[in-house]
Amino acid sequence: MVETLQNQFIISGQLTKPPQLTRSPAGISHLRFVLEHVSEQLEAGLPRRSYVRIQVVLSGNEAPQWATELAVGSAVQVTGFLNRQEDKNGLAKLVLHAQQLVKI
Template sequence: MGSDTQPPWPDNRLALTGQLLDDPQTRMTPAGVPVSRFTLEHESGQPEAGQHREVRFRIAVHARGQALQDVIGRLRAGSPVRVLGYLGRSGHRPEQHRLVVFARRIQPLTNETQGVE
């Protein structure tokens, strides 16, 4: 596939920095897979149409699998993190349209590295 060729699937990748609003809550699925959830609060300034726009929101983050549990175990409310993942729908019913971030990677940040690429 050349660099100018579009992939045959839509792109859905996300990178967000922010702080945990609450301690992560972890449960086990019936298959024994750990699932952790927490709320991330993001705050930044973004350029839009030549203007500066303040952006602030909260979004749920779901992290599945043992690989993320070592990081999750060190996080507490107020912890700054960068979450890499994708957006998806919470729940399986068609009428549910609440978006959540499904984490593939979680990076704890220090105050010096928060928001720095």
């Protein structure tokens, strides 16, 4: 039996930096932005403050349209998958690759 592995992440929050639109050498548009999430969650029956700041990448034909619609402070819900990415110094971080983006 083959196990199906899951990697799906849903988070809502606000953009904290202006979105940046780039194009790969293959001509694919990539929109990058930083999403900040603050909430209170229950853990072991007790309230816990949750603070997350994560880079989001939206790739494909929708990226240019979203680049004109999003700004610092925009509230969105992102559904996608997490992937490891190394920066130019070789430090690893998690990046959320958006498969669905909704303004809220």
